[in-house]
Amino acid sequence: MPTATDQFFADLAQRGEEPLLRGSSGSIRFDIGAKGHVQRWFVTIDHGTFAVSRRNQKAECSIEADTDVFENIVTGKDNAFAALLRGAIEADGDPELLLLFQRVFSGPSRTTHPTAAGRG
Structure with missing residues (x-):
């Protein structure tokens, strides 16, 4: 069964242009x-269009994270820059x-819209 991280990168590879x-x-x-047990993803962004591979090559930015931490980021439970x-x-x-890539991670889940609180 794929993890949230696997699903995130699979979805990213299928995503069209990100405005x-x-x-x-x-x-x-x-x-x-x-x-000793690292999974690697290489993402290129070309004017809002993504390409995802499993290549091990030098990138302009490299991120190292524990599996649980990254799962929390891709599911919106944590913020990448805060982490x-x-x-x-x-x-x-x-x-x-x-910081730019933070825009494609899920945001925190909310049960109500913040401006809806207190209305009645």
Whole structure:
């Protein structure tokens, strides 16, 4: 059964152009797991269009994260940049790419719209 991480990268590979990243290009390598058991994904962004592979090559930004931490990021339970700031993930290279890529991760789930609270 695929993990949330596997599903995230599979969906990303099938995604069309991402309007929020239309002006962005670059490459990010994700190394997910523990030492000795790392799964790797290589993502290129070309003006908002993604290509995903399992290549092990140098990228403009590389991200290392524990499996559980990354699962929380792709499911919207955690924020990638916040995880970076608290040391839960490591980034090397251009951190702006991680900040841009944050836009394609799921946001936190909400049961109600924030402006709907207090209405009655």
